[in-house]
Amino acid sequence: MSGLLLLHVTLVVISLALFTWRGVRMWSGRPVDSRRAGRLIPDTIDTLLLISGVVLAYLWHVAPWADGWLAAKLAAIVVYILFGFVALQYRGDRRINRVSFIIALLVMGYIVAVAHTMQIWPWL
Ligand code: HEM
Structure with missing residues:
Protein backbone atom coordinates (compact mmCIF):
# COMPACT_ATOMS: atom_id res chain seq x y z
CA MET A 1 0.00 0.00 0.00
CA SER A 2 1.46 3.38 -0.93
CA GLY A 3 2.12 5.92 1.81
CA LEU A 4 -0.51 8.26 0.44
CA LEU A 5 -3.17 5.53 0.35
CA LEU A 6 -2.22 4.61 3.91
CA LEU A 7 -2.63 8.27 4.91
CA HIS A 8 -6.00 8.44 3.10
CA VAL A 9 -7.30 5.33 4.86
CA THR A 10 -5.95 6.50 8.25
CA LEU A 11 -7.82 9.80 7.79
CA VAL A 12 -10.97 7.82 6.90
CA VAL A 13 -10.71 5.88 10.17
CA ILE A 14 -10.12 9.02 12.28
CA SER A 15 -12.89 10.93 10.48
CA ARG A 22 -20.24 13.23 17.80
CA GLY A 23 -23.30 11.40 16.45
CA VAL A 24 -23.61 9.23 19.55
CA ARG A 25 -23.27 12.30 21.79
CA MET A 26 -26.00 14.02 19.77
CA TRP A 27 -28.14 10.87 19.96
CA SER A 28 -27.96 10.88 23.75
CA GLY A 29 -28.81 14.57 23.94
CA ARG A 30 -25.34 15.76 25.02
CA PRO A 31 -23.88 17.30 21.85
CA VAL A 32 -20.15 18.00 21.83
CA ASP A 33 -19.97 21.73 22.41
CA SER A 34 -16.21 22.22 22.58
CA ARG A 35 -15.21 24.31 19.58
CA ARG A 36 -11.96 22.44 19.11
CA ALA A 37 -13.27 18.87 19.52
CA GLY A 38 -16.60 19.58 17.86
CA ARG A 39 -15.55 21.59 14.84
CA LEU A 40 -11.91 22.47 14.33
CA ILE A 41 -10.31 19.01 14.56
CA PRO A 42 -13.01 17.14 12.54
CA ASP A 43 -13.10 19.87 9.87
CA THR A 44 -9.30 19.76 9.52
CA ILE A 45 -9.27 15.93 9.29
CA ASP A 46 -12.09 15.93 6.71
CA THR A 47 -10.38 18.59 4.60
CA LEU A 48 -7.12 16.60 4.62
CA LEU A 49 -9.13 13.46 3.76
CA LEU A 50 -10.67 15.08 0.70
CA ILE A 51 -7.33 16.58 -0.39
CA SER A 52 -5.54 13.23 -0.03
CA GLY A 53 -8.30 11.63 -2.15
CA VAL A 54 -7.95 14.23 -4.89
CA VAL A 55 -4.15 13.79 -4.94
CA LEU A 56 -4.54 9.98 -5.03
CA ALA A 57 -6.95 10.23 -7.95
CA TYR A 58 -4.56 12.56 -9.78
CA LEU A 59 -1.50 10.36 -9.21
CA TRP A 60 -3.34 7.15 -10.09
CA HIS A 61 -4.93 8.70 -13.17
CA VAL A 62 -8.50 8.02 -12.14
CA ALA A 63 -11.14 10.62 -12.88
CA PRO A 64 -14.86 10.72 -12.14
CA TRP A 65 -15.77 11.24 -15.81
CA ALA A 66 -13.82 8.13 -16.83
CA TYR A 80 -22.88 11.76 3.38
CA ILE A 81 -21.93 15.38 4.04
CA LEU A 82 -25.57 16.52 3.78
CA PHE A 83 -26.95 13.86 6.14
CA GLY A 84 -23.92 14.22 8.43
CA PHE A 85 -24.57 17.95 8.64
CA VAL A 86 -28.23 17.45 9.56
CA ALA A 87 -27.26 14.68 12.04
CA LEU A 88 -24.88 16.96 13.95
CA GLN A 89 -26.20 20.49 13.44
CA TYR A 90 -29.98 20.30 13.28
CA ARG A 91 -31.66 21.59 16.42
CA GLY A 92 -35.24 20.48 16.81
CA ASP A 93 -36.86 17.07 16.71
CA ARG A 94 -34.11 14.71 17.85
CA ARG A 95 -35.50 11.90 15.66
CA ILE A 96 -34.31 13.88 12.64
CA ASN A 97 -30.76 13.85 14.02
CA ARG A 98 -30.97 10.12 14.70
CA VAL A 99 -32.38 9.08 11.33
CA SER A 100 -29.85 11.32 9.55
CA PHE A 101 -27.02 9.82 11.62
CA ILE A 102 -28.02 6.26 10.64
CA ILE A 103 -28.38 7.20 6.95
CA ALA A 104 -24.96 8.94 7.04
CA LEU A 105 -23.34 5.79 8.51
CA ILE A 120 -20.62 1.14 -8.32
CA TRP A 121 -22.66 -1.76 -6.94
CA PRO A 122 -20.10 -3.41 -4.62
CA TRP A 123 -22.44 -6.19 -3.48
CA LEU A 124 -23.29 -7.48 -7.01
C1 HEM B 1 -15.52 10.73 2.83
C2 HEM B 1 -14.47 10.73 2.03
C3 HEM B 1 -13.72 9.49 1.60
C4 HEM B 1 -13.73 8.22 2.10
C5 HEM B 1 -14.52 7.68 3.28
C6 HEM B 1 -12.82 7.43 1.31
C7 HEM B 1 -12.52 6.08 1.52
C8 HEM B 1 -11.54 5.38 0.88
C9 HEM B 1 -11.03 4.09 1.26
C10 HEM B 1 -11.53 3.25 2.46
C11 HEM B 1 -10.08 3.74 0.36
C12 HEM B 1 -9.22 2.45 0.38
C13 HEM B 1 -9.86 1.37 -0.45
C14 HEM B 1 -9.05 0.10 -0.32
O1 HEM B 1 -8.00 0.03 -0.96
O2 HEM B 1 -9.48 -0.79 0.40
C15 HEM B 1 -9.97 4.81 -0.60
C16 HEM B 1 -9.13 4.82 -1.68
C17 HEM B 1 -9.13 5.79 -2.67
N1 HEM B 1 -9.83 6.98 -2.63
FE1 HEM B 1 -11.02 7.63 -1.13
N2 HEM B 1 -12.29 8.23 0.32
C18 HEM B 1 -12.82 9.50 0.46
C19 HEM B 1 -12.59 10.59 -0.35
C20 HEM B 1 -11.97 10.52 -1.59
C21 HEM B 1 -11.94 11.57 -2.60
C22 HEM B 1 -12.58 12.94 -2.44
C23 HEM B 1 -11.25 11.08 -3.66
C24 HEM B 1 -10.92 11.70 -5.00
C25 HEM B 1 -11.43 12.77 -5.51
C26 HEM B 1 -10.83 9.74 -3.34
C27 HEM B 1 -10.09 8.90 -4.15
C28 HEM B 1 -9.59 7.66 -3.80
C29 HEM B 1 -8.69 6.88 -4.65
C30 HEM B 1 -8.18 7.25 -6.03
C31 HEM B 1 -8.40 5.70 -3.93
C32 HEM B 1 -7.51 4.56 -4.36
C33 HEM B 1 -8.37 3.41 -4.83
C34 HEM B 1 -7.55 2.18 -4.99
O3 HEM B 1 -7.39 1.42 -4.00
O4 HEM B 1 -7.05 2.00 -6.09
N3 HEM B 1 -11.28 9.42 -2.06
N4 HEM B 1 -10.87 5.80 -0.26
Whole structure:
Protein backbone atom coordinates (compact mmCIF):
# COMPACT_ATOMS: atom_id res chain seq x y z
CA MET A 1 0.00 0.00 0.00
CA SER A 2 1.46 3.38 -0.93
CA GLY A 3 2.12 5.92 1.81
CA LEU A 4 -0.51 8.26 0.44
CA LEU A 5 -3.17 5.53 0.35
CA LEU A 6 -2.22 4.61 3.91
CA LEU A 7 -2.63 8.27 4.91
CA HIS A 8 -6.00 8.44 3.10
CA VAL A 9 -7.30 5.33 4.86
CA THR A 10 -5.95 6.50 8.25
CA LEU A 11 -7.82 9.80 7.79
CA VAL A 12 -10.97 7.82 6.90
CA VAL A 13 -10.71 5.88 10.17
CA ILE A 14 -10.12 9.02 12.28
CA SER A 15 -12.89 10.93 10.48
CA LEU A 16 -15.37 8.10 10.94
CA ALA A 17 -14.42 7.70 14.62
CA LEU A 18 -14.94 11.43 15.26
CA PHE A 19 -18.24 11.47 13.36
CA THR A 20 -19.49 8.40 15.25
CA TRP A 21 -18.53 9.93 18.59
CA ARG A 22 -20.24 13.23 17.80
CA GLY A 23 -23.30 11.40 16.45
CA VAL A 24 -23.61 9.23 19.55
CA ARG A 25 -23.27 12.30 21.79
CA MET A 26 -26.00 14.02 19.77
CA TRP A 27 -28.14 10.87 19.96
CA SER A 28 -27.96 10.88 23.75
CA GLY A 29 -28.81 14.57 23.94
CA ARG A 30 -25.34 15.76 25.02
CA PRO A 31 -23.88 17.30 21.85
CA VAL A 32 -20.15 18.00 21.83
CA ASP A 33 -19.97 21.73 22.41
CA SER A 34 -16.21 22.22 22.58
CA ARG A 35 -15.21 24.31 19.58
CA ARG A 36 -11.96 22.44 19.11
CA ALA A 37 -13.27 18.87 19.52
CA GLY A 38 -16.60 19.58 17.86
CA ARG A 39 -15.55 21.59 14.84
CA LEU A 40 -11.91 22.47 14.33
CA ILE A 41 -10.31 19.01 14.56
CA PRO A 42 -13.01 17.14 12.54
CA ASP A 43 -13.10 19.87 9.87
CA THR A 44 -9.30 19.76 9.52
CA ILE A 45 -9.27 15.93 9.29
CA ASP A 46 -12.09 15.93 6.71
CA THR A 47 -10.38 18.59 4.60
CA LEU A 48 -7.12 16.60 4.62
CA LEU A 49 -9.13 13.46 3.76
CA LEU A 50 -10.67 15.08 0.70
CA ILE A 51 -7.33 16.58 -0.39
CA SER A 52 -5.54 13.23 -0.03
CA GLY A 53 -8.30 11.63 -2.15
CA VAL A 54 -7.95 14.23 -4.89
CA VAL A 55 -4.15 13.79 -4.94
CA LEU A 56 -4.54 9.98 -5.03
CA ALA A 57 -6.95 10.23 -7.95
CA TYR A 58 -4.56 12.56 -9.78
CA LEU A 59 -1.50 10.36 -9.21
CA TRP A 60 -3.34 7.15 -10.09
CA HIS A 61 -4.93 8.70 -13.17
CA VAL A 62 -8.50 8.02 -12.14
CA ALA A 63 -11.14 10.62 -12.88
CA PRO A 64 -14.86 10.72 -12.14
CA TRP A 65 -15.77 11.24 -15.81
CA ALA A 66 -13.82 8.13 -16.83
CA ASP A 67 -14.20 5.89 -13.79
CA GLY A 68 -17.81 5.30 -12.75
CA TRP A 69 -16.87 4.09 -9.27
CA LEU A 70 -15.15 7.40 -8.46
CA ALA A 71 -18.17 9.37 -9.72
CA ALA A 72 -20.43 7.19 -7.52
CA LYS A 73 -18.08 7.69 -4.58
CA LEU A 74 -18.05 11.49 -4.96
CA ALA A 75 -21.85 11.60 -5.28
CA ALA A 76 -22.13 9.46 -2.14
CA ILE A 77 -19.68 11.76 -0.31
CA VAL A 78 -22.01 14.71 -1.06
CA VAL A 79 -24.97 12.73 0.33
CA TYR A 80 -22.88 11.76 3.38
CA ILE A 81 -21.93 15.38 4.04
CA LEU A 82 -25.57 16.52 3.78
CA PHE A 83 -26.95 13.86 6.14
CA GLY A 84 -23.92 14.22 8.43
CA PHE A 85 -24.57 17.95 8.64
CA VAL A 86 -28.23 17.45 9.56
CA ALA A 87 -27.26 14.68 12.04
CA LEU A 88 -24.88 16.96 13.95
CA GLN A 89 -26.20 20.49 13.44
CA TYR A 90 -29.98 20.30 13.28
CA ARG A 91 -31.66 21.59 16.42
CA GLY A 92 -35.24 20.48 16.81
CA ASP A 93 -36.86 17.07 16.71
CA ARG A 94 -34.11 14.71 17.85
CA ARG A 95 -35.50 11.90 15.66
CA ILE A 96 -34.31 13.88 12.64
CA ASN A 97 -30.76 13.85 14.02
CA ARG A 98 -30.97 10.12 14.70
CA VAL A 99 -32.38 9.08 11.33
CA SER A 100 -29.85 11.32 9.55
CA PHE A 101 -27.02 9.82 11.62
CA ILE A 102 -28.02 6.26 10.64
CA ILE A 103 -28.38 7.20 6.95
CA ALA A 104 -24.96 8.94 7.04
CA LEU A 105 -23.34 5.79 8.51
CA LEU A 106 -24.99 3.57 5.87
CA VAL A 107 -23.81 5.91 3.11
CA MET A 108 -20.31 5.84 4.62
CA GLY A 109 -20.42 2.02 4.44
CA TYR A 110 -21.30 2.32 0.77
CA ILE A 111 -18.44 4.79 0.17
CA VAL A 112 -15.86 2.46 1.75
CA ALA A 113 -17.25 -0.54 -0.20
CA VAL A 114 -17.12 1.39 -3.48
CA ALA A 115 -13.56 2.59 -2.75
CA HIS A 116 -12.43 -0.95 -1.92
CA THR A 117 -14.06 -2.84 -4.80
CA MET A 118 -14.00 0.01 -7.37
CA GLN A 119 -17.53 -1.06 -8.30
CA ILE A 120 -20.62 1.14 -8.32
CA TRP A 121 -22.66 -1.76 -6.94
CA PRO A 122 -20.10 -3.41 -4.62
CA TRP A 123 -22.44 -6.19 -3.48
CA LEU A 124 -23.29 -7.48 -7.01
C1 HEM B 1 -15.52 10.73 2.83
C2 HEM B 1 -14.47 10.73 2.03
C3 HEM B 1 -13.72 9.49 1.60
C4 HEM B 1 -13.73 8.22 2.10
C5 HEM B 1 -14.52 7.68 3.28
C6 HEM B 1 -12.82 7.43 1.31
C7 HEM B 1 -12.52 6.08 1.52
C8 HEM B 1 -11.54 5.38 0.88
C9 HEM B 1 -11.03 4.09 1.26
C10 HEM B 1 -11.53 3.25 2.46
C11 HEM B 1 -10.08 3.74 0.36
C12 HEM B 1 -9.22 2.45 0.38
C13 HEM B 1 -9.86 1.37 -0.45
C14 HEM B 1 -9.05 0.10 -0.32
O1 HEM B 1 -8.00 0.03 -0.96
O2 HEM B 1 -9.48 -0.79 0.40
C15 HEM B 1 -9.97 4.81 -0.60
C16 HEM B 1 -9.13 4.82 -1.68
C17 HEM B 1 -9.13 5.79 -2.67
N1 HEM B 1 -9.83 6.98 -2.63
FE1 HEM B 1 -11.02 7.63 -1.13
N2 HEM B 1 -12.29 8.23 0.32
C18 HEM B 1 -12.82 9.50 0.46
C19 HEM B 1 -12.59 10.59 -0.35
C20 HEM B 1 -11.97 10.52 -1.59
C21 HEM B 1 -11.94 11.57 -2.60
C22 HEM B 1 -12.58 12.94 -2.44
C23 HEM B 1 -11.25 11.08 -3.66
C24 HEM B 1 -10.92 11.70 -5.00
C25 HEM B 1 -11.43 12.77 -5.51
C26 HEM B 1 -10.83 9.74 -3.34
C27 HEM B 1 -10.09 8.90 -4.15
C28 HEM B 1 -9.59 7.66 -3.80
C29 HEM B 1 -8.69 6.88 -4.65
C30 HEM B 1 -8.18 7.25 -6.03
C31 HEM B 1 -8.40 5.70 -3.93
C32 HEM B 1 -7.51 4.56 -4.36
C33 HEM B 1 -8.37 3.41 -4.83
C34 HEM B 1 -7.55 2.18 -4.99
O3 HEM B 1 -7.39 1.42 -4.00
O4 HEM B 1 -7.05 2.00 -6.09
N3 HEM B 1 -11.28 9.42 -2.06
N4 HEM B 1 -10.87 5.80 -0.26
